[in-house]
């Protein structure tokens with residue numbers, strides 16, 4: 001099981017209600033495992049977010 | 060206005076922006092009639108994509124792509140196969156417009172080359188109009204975009220001339236205006252709008268609509284501030300939904316014949332119902348799918364709503 005250590009929206013430790021609500025209309029910005037800022041590409045029908053260490057997520 | 064298609068002047072726009080709550084529905088109804096009379100029932104559907112994201116040297120205080128703020132948005136380039144794929148996805152929704160956007164002050168040679176290759180690859184593979192938004196241009200770059208077959212150029216004035224220096228300090232409203240003039244003279248269609256909710260007064264909102272009316276753009280994209288973390292406007296409140304509806308009616312009544320497009324922030328400011336209210340209140344174009352750095356509601360939701368409202372999607376052939 002992967003444990004979310006950092007918030008994917010603001011990069012701070014833990015989960016945040018406000019960030020989770022905002023995530024409905026935003027891609028992740030921080031890697032939840034290492035807190036690195038990810039390279040995020042949004043396209044009309046999806047997005048990808050890449051952490052150099054932990055790979056790429058799709059949405 | 061219904062008869063002649065002449066828009067409201069600044070004082071008239073201000074009156075609409077100040078209407079009491081119970082008069083908003085009538086203003087939206089009038090704006091809808093003006094739109095139907097001068098633009099018809101068709102809705103122009105567009106997709107947008109960021110070719111170069113983040114790391115912009117400018118300081119537009121609302122923008123998460125400025126490299127001058129501590130925004131979490133990192134710099135990234137889209138490759139050409141992915142650009143073509145994005146154009147295909149957009150065309151598959153029935154959209155007639157695909158706008159390529161770059162977060163820059165103005166294009167450099169690398170960006171112009173990427174545009175040349177990208178537009179050619181899209182034109183070879185997808186039936187869709189290609190628009191661009193690449194910041195301030197030189198005359199030579201305007202000519203090059205025309206040559207590539209870019210049919211519309213977006214460059215937003217963003218806000219009223221009198222308020223612009225509060226929002227951007229690295230370039231002027233007048234510099235933006237001069238790019239728009241070159242674009243107009245080149246024969247490309249002019250797309251120019253802005254963002255409401257930056258802290259402008261209601262008078263400045265009216266001033267802005269009047270300034271757009273003076274420019275007479277083919278298209279006006281209307282954004283509502285979606286406060287972005289890390290930007291100077293990151294803590295601003297979102298626009299009150301009633302003020303957003305007043306603004307939609309007022310901008311349509313100022314610009315009876317323009318393509319008035321719902322752009323960013325509508326989901327946050329107006330929720331799901333807002334899209335319907337806007338389309339019945341003067342809006343006749345939408346951006347479907349995601350935005351540049353944030354997400355939109357799924358394209359299918361907007362397309363189903365258009366069907367329900369019996370508003371046909373403007374066909375590509377009608378725009379050529």
Ligand code: SF4
Pocket residue numbers: 115116117118119122123124125161162163164194
């Ligand atoms: S010029 Fe465009 S990308 Fe750059 S900061 Fe301003 S709005 Fe953002």
Ligand SMILES: [Zn+2]
Pocket residue numbers: 007008009010011012015016019
């Ligand atoms: Zn958070």
Ligand SMILES: [Zn+2]
Pocket residue numbers: 031032033034035036051052053054055
């Ligand atoms: Zn990581």
